[in-house]
Amino acid sequence: DVVMTQTPVSLSVSLGNQASISCRSSQSLLHSDGNTYLSWYLQKPGQSPQLLIYLASNRFSGVSNRFSGSGSGTDFTLKISRVEPEDLGVYYCFQHTHLPLTFGSGTKLEIK
Amino acid sequence: EVQLVESGGGLVKPGSSLKLSCVASGFTFSSYGMHWIRQAPKKGLEWIALIYYDSSNKYYADSVKGRFTISRDNSKNTLYLEMNSLRSEDTAMYYCVVHTEAFAYWGQGTLVTVSS
Numbered sequence: 596d597v598v599m600t601q602t603p604v605s606l607s608v609s610l611g612n613q614a615s616i617s618c619r620s621s622q623s624l625l626h627s628d629g630n631t632y633l634s635w636y637l638q639k640p641g642q643s644p645q646l647l648i649y650l651a652s653n654r655f656s657g658v659s660n661r662f663s664g665s666g667s668g669t670d671f672t673l674k675i676s677r678v679e680p681e682d683l684g685v686y687y688c689f690q691h692t693h694l695p696l697t698f699g700s701g702t703k704l705e706i707k
Numbered sequence: 708e709v710q711l712v713e714s715g716g717g718l719v720k721p722g723s724s725l726k727l728s729c730v731a732s733g734f735t736f737s738s739y740g741m742h743w744i745r746q747a748p749k750k751g752l753e754w755i756a757l758i759y760y761d762s763s764n765k766y767y768a769d770s771v772k773g774r775f776t777i778s779r780d781n782s783k784n785t786l787y788l789e790m791n792s793l794r795s796e797d798t799a800m801y802y803c804v805v806h807t808e809a810f811a812y813w814g815q816g817t818l819v820t821v822s823s
Contacts, residue, residue: 649809
């Protein structure tokens with residue numbers, strides 16, 4: 596199984612500052628079709644996960660341009676610029692290149 | 708607008724069975740693979756099952772293999788998860804998710820609690 600190692604476990608950021616979350620996979624997420632199936636989600640309290648980034652670096656429709664994803668192979672990063680109060684919650688990386696599909700363990704973002 | 712509405716959750720005793728449903732709308736259900744993903748209370752997300760658009764292939768996480776069965780009825784736009792021999796560790800919110808390159812569409816979930 597592909598292990599997704601997500602760091603840090605928690606993050607406390609002042610409003611207006613940048614946050615960065617890392618996700619490393621135990622195998623390359625490059626699929627034979629040329630795509631890298633790595634997504635980032637934000638789960639707010641009491642809600643389903645909401646998609647932020649897909650295919651490692653594509654921002655989903657309606658997602659603020661303060662969110663950006665980068666990386667390839669086994670190393671990926673989610674950056675949140677100018678953190679706002681509504682950004683609080685738990686962030687997950689998720690790979691769907693290999694079965695079984697696997698998630699990172701989550702990063703809790705708190706606002707200072 | 709894509710909508711996924713799960714139902715069928717509840718409180719059950721260890722060893723019992725339960726069948727979850729997910730009614731889909733707003734897209735051509737019969738053209739997409741579907742997944743079940745669960746989340747235990749205050750824990751992370753766990754993928755548990757995938758079914759192809761035409762039910763030709765099904766895949767399961769080891770944690771549920773042999774106990775859970777994923778199925779679908781394309782004429783009813785409905786996805787199912789039949790859960791047998793339930794254990795306390797199956798207690799979770801169960802989400803249905805559409806298989807796309809983005810994995811964007813999730814239902815609101817249905818809560819299954821396994822407790823004596």
